[in-house]
Amino acid sequence: MGCSSCSTDKDGQPRGCKNNGTCGTDGCNKLTVFDWLSNMSPPNGEMQFDCVEVRFKNSRKEFFRNSENLSLSIGDIVATQAQSGHDIGMVTLVGELVKVQMKRKKVDFKDDALPKVYRKASQSDIDKWQKCRNREEEIKKRAREIAIILKLKMKISDVEFQGDGSKATFYYTAEERVDFRQLIKDMAKAFGIRIEMRQIGYRQEAQRLGGIGSCGRELCCSTWLTDFRSVSTSAARYQQLSLNPQKLAGQCGKLKCCLNYELDMYLDALKDFPSSDTRLHTEKGMAFCQKTDIFKATLWFSYKEDPANWHALSKEQVKEILEKNKKKEKVASLEEYAIENTVEEKVVFENVVGQDSLTRFDRPKGRNNRNKNKKRRNNRKRRPKNA
Known part of the structure; x- marks a missing residue:
């Protein structure tokens, strides 16, 4: 995925922002919301909405209150409130459109317990955040090895670090309930961080x-x-x-x-189509529906005594026969209706070059080879011995 300025360069990197999905325009991820109110200022005497939307690792978005009245715009890296410590994320939406998103996600924007935005992230915060993200693949591999040693029937699919590096969330999938208490102890001892395990479904894993x-x-x-x-x-x-x-x-x-x-x-x-359990009563016998083609509005029926032969009937013809059956009237046969639906097939390809067959080169050449061998033998016999 990429925004409009991220055409690929020769080395495979995006030519525009060169951030591989974390560009400041927020156009490289699936959670992007187009801010159609960005070029409009609030009316006179009204303050801008004090909540912002922040994205974390392209799969999680949360809403925070801008209690410090920071001048934030889309693409700013901010330090936000977490359960313990702080997290680092990217601002993806500001202004009145955030209120619309909060209503859609059923989040109360009047709630005083809404987490807050602490400050704009400093360079040291960003460096620490990038360092933690670079460790995720290594720690995920090591966590899988520990789970295999403990013989746990689970699959650790992803790891997400908190911005300050004090906590890591491990996302896993499992078919049954897993006792991972010993796993948490071993990983906390190996990595020196707080561990949170979060189970997700197979769709969320993909x-x-x-x-x-x-x-x-x-x-x-x-x-x-x-x-x-x-x-x-x-x-x-x-x-x-x-x-x-x-x-x-x-x-x-x-x-x-x-x-x-x-x-x-x-x-x-399918509302206008007869049911697939439809039965047609004819003088020749009872017919059952074998196949339905919605696009061609055609149904195929076959007699109970001869299920191999199918007869194509249009939707209107089937309805007509059903109306007669309701009146306890039987049609003569399905063949009368099927003949009306026969259409002569037009020849799409004509042999204008004079080629006999596409497999003409695959014919066996045994007889020609035998005749040639006989001629060669006869010529050898006719030659004089002194020649």
Whole structure:
């Protein structure tokens, strides 16, 4: 991901801000909110809203009260209040739009217990913060080794340091409840910091780690998707997808979030369609629905005695037959309706070059080789011995 000024350079680094997702414009992460009120000043006599939005490590945002009336703008690095010590984050939103975001996230902006912004981060604070972030990969690897030694059935997926370096939060996934008391003791002794363990789901793990999906694009959860709606197999059934878990599951092992993207359109289209359990009564016998094509508005039916032969009927034709069946009338057969739907296929490709077949070079050449060998033998016999 990158903002508009982050075109890639020859060495793979962003050409614009060169910050790899932490640029001051806040345009390189999925939690970006466009400040459409940035060019407007508050009315006369009114103060600017005293709360700001701060982002931490591209996956967590919190709201803080600017009680010191600091002149903050998007991209400023600030020291904020934490449970113990202070944390370092980046301001992502200021002004009246913060109030809108707090209402959307159901955060009371009148709450006196709202954490505060201490100050703008000094250079020493930023250096210490960057040093802590550089240690995260090394500590994550060491924590995984300790968990393996203790034989804990858990996977530590990410580590997030507090800005002052006094605390680290370890995010992990596990199928069962894990007793990690000994793990916390060993990690606190090895790293010399306070440890907090936080369990997350498999979707949240894929969100933090990122990756490339089967569509060839970056994962939706790591680029723009923020809320995870439940996905069920019925979404695949409505869209007539094969229930293959290997194709329907994403990198998190759960059903893909994109199964919900077009589900509403399919549900609206299926309102006018007869049910898949529809049965048609004809003089030739009872017919069952075998397949439905929403885009072509076509349904395929087959007789109970002959399930191999399918007959294509339009949606209107099926409704017409159902109306007759309600009146206890039977149609002669499905073939009469299916003949009306037959359309002559147009030839897309014509052989204008005169080529007989695309596999003409694959024909066996055994006979020609035999004839050539016979001619060579006869020529050798005819030659005089003294020649």
